[in-house]
Amino acid sequence: MKYPRFVTPDTEPFDPIALTRETEKIVCVGSKRKYTNFYATGVYGGIATAYSCGCCLRCTFCWVDWSRDFPEKFGAFYSPEEVFERLANVAHSYGTSKLRISGAEPTLGKEHLLSLLEHVENSPFKLFILETNGILFGVDEDYVAKVARFTKPHVRISLKAGTPEDFTRKTGAIEESFELPFIAIENLLKYDVSFHVAAMTDHRIMSSAERASLVKRLAGIDSRLVTNLEEEVVDPYPTTLKRLEYAGMKLKWPLR
Numbered sequence: 001m002k003y004p005r006f007v008t009p010d011t012e013p014f015d016p017i018a019l020t021r022e023t024e025k026i027v028c029v030g031s032k033r034k035y036t037n038f039y040a041t042g043v044y045g046g047i048a049t050a051y052s053c054g055c056c057l058r059c060t061f062c063w064v065d066w067s068r069d070f071p072e073k074f075g076a077f078y079s080p081e082e083v084f085e086r087l088a089n090v091a092h093s094y095g096t097s098k099l100r101i102s103g104a105e106p107t108l109g110k111e112h113l114l115s116l117l118e119h120v121e122n123s124p125f126k127l128f129i130l131e132t133n134g135i136l137f138g139v140d141e142d143y144v145a146k147v148a149r150f151t152k153p154h155v156r157i158s159l160k161a162g163t164p165e166d167f168t169r170k171t172g173a174i175e176e177s178f179e180l181p182f183i184a185i186e187n188l189l190k191y192d193v194s195f196h197v198a199a200m201t202d203h204r205i206m207s208s209a210e211r212a213s214l215v216k217r218l219a220g221i222d223s224r225l226v227t228n229l230e231e232e233v234v235d236p237y238p239t240t241l242k243r244l245e246y247a248g249m250k251l252k253w254p255l256r
């Protein structure tokens, strides 16, 4: 496949599983995974963060830096032990007991992530936030079953669209993959993993009809998912503005 960088009006929809495998060839070597940074931030009440490199979607509203689009040009490889040590150092300096992986898609590199979770499990740290688009947790039930063995992770699964057509338009991925994050939610429920659902429902890029479709789909799984839904808005990061421009999407700023 031609490696997709960002969505344009001419983008040929891609299979996110094929893109996962292509991206893993770039960002994973053995059990090592590429990261671009380790730092602490005030979200979640203060959390040590590892910024992962590479994703299997190409969201037009994505805030992640250009390492998402050009993973071969950014980051360095770290073993699970090295990532844990760096996170622990950042957490101790900042005075937090919470850890997370953010950046692009943390579930790329299954062996790496499961090994990192093992280190976290055997540590005094209390919480590990795993932010994901749900593609790989939807296609690989065994992955969710293995994450469920750990007590520290809390998964934040972020939905991108409310219909298959909108999913392709906003992420570049084929319509057939729209269902995968919902299957991931069903898998997380099945294996009793701690999680909550977020969705990019910003009214500038999601119509009320599309939002209603998303809410209906979630309610069909479990109505509590709708009650606890975290609704996201697009932030005007420089990369976000460029990606929206490349996709031919114009948003009004500020939001209100």
Ligand code: SF4
Pocket (backbone or CB within 6 Å): 055, 056, 057, 058, 059, 061, 062, 063, 064, 068, 103, 104, 105, 133
């Ligand atoms: S918003 Fe998340 S899922 Fe979408 S391209 Fe960016 S990192 Fe990937």
